[in-house]
Amino acid sequence: MSDDVEYMHQSIAQSIRDHGIDTMFGLVGDANLFLANHFVSACGGTLVPAAHEGGTVLMAQAYTQASGKVGVATVTQGPGLTNCFTALREGVVARRPMILLCGDTPVTAPFHPQNIDQREVVKATGAGFEQVKAPETASRDVATAFYRARKERRPIVVNIPSDFMWAEVKHQTVVFPAPNAPTVITEGSAHEEAIGMIASARRPLILAGAGAVPAKDNLIALAERLEAPLATTLKGTGLFKGHPNNIGYFGTLSTAGAYDVIGAADCIIVFGALMHIFTTDRGELLKGKRVVQINNSESDVGRFYQPDAVLVADAAQTADNFLYWLNEAEVAPSGFSRELPSHDVSVHPKGDPEKSTDGCINLEFALDRLNEALPENRIMLTDGGRYITEVWCRVNVPDPNSFHMSDNFAAIGQGMQQAIGAAHGDPTRPVVLFMGDGGFMMGGMNEFNTAVRTNRDLIVIICNDSAYGAEHIQMLDRQMDPSLTEFDWPSFSEIARSLGGQGIEVTSPKELEAAIEAIEARKGPIIVDLKLDPNNVPRMRI
Structure with a gap:
């Protein structure tokens, strides 16, 4: 063999580096040892060695949230994957884009003691499955997994038969552009109905979830124009901290003072939130109120609560659009935020x-x-x-x-x-x-x-x-x-x-x-x- 011969395990490791990833979480075994070694020794990457396979997946998920990159983990075949079952399900529910490079038993050894139908295991968790189809397609298969992880917002498991690892290949750099859905601004009857509800509200309140975090300044501008209180779900925690209109959490985590403010509201304008049963206190907090929900994912609307008006749209641009039409129509501020108590209702009483x-x-x-x-x-x-x-x-x-x-x-x-x-x-x-x-x-x-x-x-x-x-x-x-x-x-x-x-x-x-x-x-x-x-x-x- 000449020194310039490349093998598939090297191509996979290089494909990870091609996507700008310099840290991988792993626990090595027979079926992933060599790709992990090449990632460190030849690609300049860092392998964080966990004590348990499930830990690698969870570490990669949090790495995704903290770094903004797609987290990558690697485990070996059979029990290496089954030990990741709960962790993969966590990533699915949390919507964490990540990649799990999972070795598999040789396709020529169906009676291998660690053999299991890995596709079915992964399918049961709700994670995605991407098969390395042949040694020469490995870099493209890895690139497809990265694309899918971002687009589908869930873990993608890349299945790598171990008898491919030492197959000779010529590495090709393949990186697909990140999926980029167009920003949507609503119009038509649904938009007009939502504007009408907001304009006629005497005590509007703005609720922001995780999907509205990038729209913070836009929501504050709308709240100040409406003179509306600001609240968040759990995953929007801290978004409006320090603002005089902030009442903290909306839902079962609310203070007694915040509950009173929510109870007095007559219109809830919800940006980027699922309206979970705990957010709405099983619907009790929304009784007798008009609810306008803005979310950029149609599948997230109506999962827990059916709002009065729905806009599948971008949070920031929709808030700006609302602001524009309120000004055009010269709608008077509600004055609701001026009714807030003088003390900070977002803070719970001190412990004794x-x-x-x-x-x-x-x-x-x-x-x-x-x-x-x-x-x-x-x-x-x-x-x-x-x-x-x-x-x-x-x-x-x-x-x-x-x-x-x-x-x-x-x-x-x-x-x-x-x-x-x-x-x-x-x-x-x-x-x-x-x-x-x-x-x-x-x-x-x-x-x-x-x-x-x-x-x-x-x-x-x-x-x-x-x-x-x-x-x-x-x-x-x-x-x-x-x-x-x-x-x-x-x-x-x-x-x-x-x-x-x-x-x-x-x-x-x-x-x-x-x-x-x-x-x-x-x-x-x-x-x-x-x-x-x-x-x-x-x-x-x-």
């Missing part, structure tokens, strides 16, 4: 340290104090558990893109992996992860050392009630013995130190201050273990 029980700290107080003390330029992630709604209500983020929700599939134990991915996606900022004790034991512990090995700036706050909290409450509500939901865990602070990081336990306000000092002086990943009374943790706000 005196409500702590012996050996535990009050969760609301601890979160309020951490919100003040944690680095302001943080990226924040939350794992699943009953504590999370309290975190969402009390711990701020600089902007919606700095907030990552890791349990879109309602699966706990996925936060640590995504925190590591976010820390690689934007290494200039500290990453703060809030997770429960069950989530840490399920998926956090096995990847904390990955954060240590890769030297990430990661602050982990474990809300530790020594229980599966949501289930604990259900047992108590039915006067049943909750012992099946309770656990005698090992010391998480000691685990953190044994895995190469820092760890500190908090059972009192004084120890919380010591933990804050440790966070400020951190040299690497740190775990703060908040000891909570399982019978004194607020119920979820859902």
Whole structure:
């Protein structure tokens, strides 16, 4: 063989670099070892070695959100893929464009012990499947996967039979232009009907979701013209922070004051939001109101609530269009924002340290104090558990893109992996992860050392009630013995130190201050273990 011979595994690795990707998350095995090696040794890429295959997929998903690039992960055949099942489903529900390069057993070895129909496994998760059809098509197949990931906004699994890996090929650079749907401005009867509802409203309110984040300034201009309050969904968190019209969350996470404002509104103008059951409090918050929904995806309209008027359109340009017609028609401002209370209705009442029980700290107080003390330029992630709604209500983020929700599939134990991915996606900022004790034991512990090995700036706050909290409450509500939901865990602070990081336990306000000092002086990943009374943790706000 001459030195200039190229092989398919090299072509695939180079195809990843051709798409501007210099970081890949992986766990190597027989069927993906050589492409991962070439990505590092010859393409100048970095491989982040995870401890579990599912972790690679979750890391790549958070990398996508933090970096704006398509995250890439790689795993081996058979159990390497099946270990990614829940993580792939998370990416589908969260709409995370990413690529999973998955080796497969040789097509000539149907009785291989790791053989499984990988297409059917992937299909069951809702992710996309792209087959490498032949060695000579590999670079084009990878390019197609990147295109599909962006266009379909979901993970795409690239299936690579291992008996192709050493086939001789001539690499061709193939990169398809990013899909670019034209911006839509509405007109006609639907548009006129929506304008009429807004113009006639006496107390309009503007609600923004994740799809309206780029339209922030346009929505503020419309709100100021209408003198309308501004609110967000969970995934729009922090979008209007600091604006005098801001009332914070719309839905079950709202403060009592915000609920009153929402109750007084007569028209809700919704930009870029699905109007989930928790956003609308199962429709209760929208009763007796006119609802105008603007979304650039027709499939996202009417999934949870049927609005009175629908515009499938761009949020920013539609807001500008509304503003133009309001001015043309000389519609008077509503004056609704002038009715807002003098205090900030977006902020929940402070927690009381005196409500702590012996050996535990009050969760609301601890979160309020951490919100003040944690680095302001943080990226924040939350794992699943009953504590999370309290975190969402009390711990701020600089902007919606700095907030990552890791349990879109309602699966706990996925936060640590995504925190590591976010820390690689934007290494200039500290990453703060809030997770429960069950989530840490399920998926956090096995990847904390990955954060240590890769030297990430990661602050982990474990809300530790020594229980599966949501289930604990259900047992108590039915006067049943909750012992099946309770656990005698090992010391998480000691685990953190044994895995190469820092760890500190908090059972009192004084120890919380010591933990804050440790966070400020951190040299690497740190775990703060908040000891909570399982019978004194607020119920979820859902």
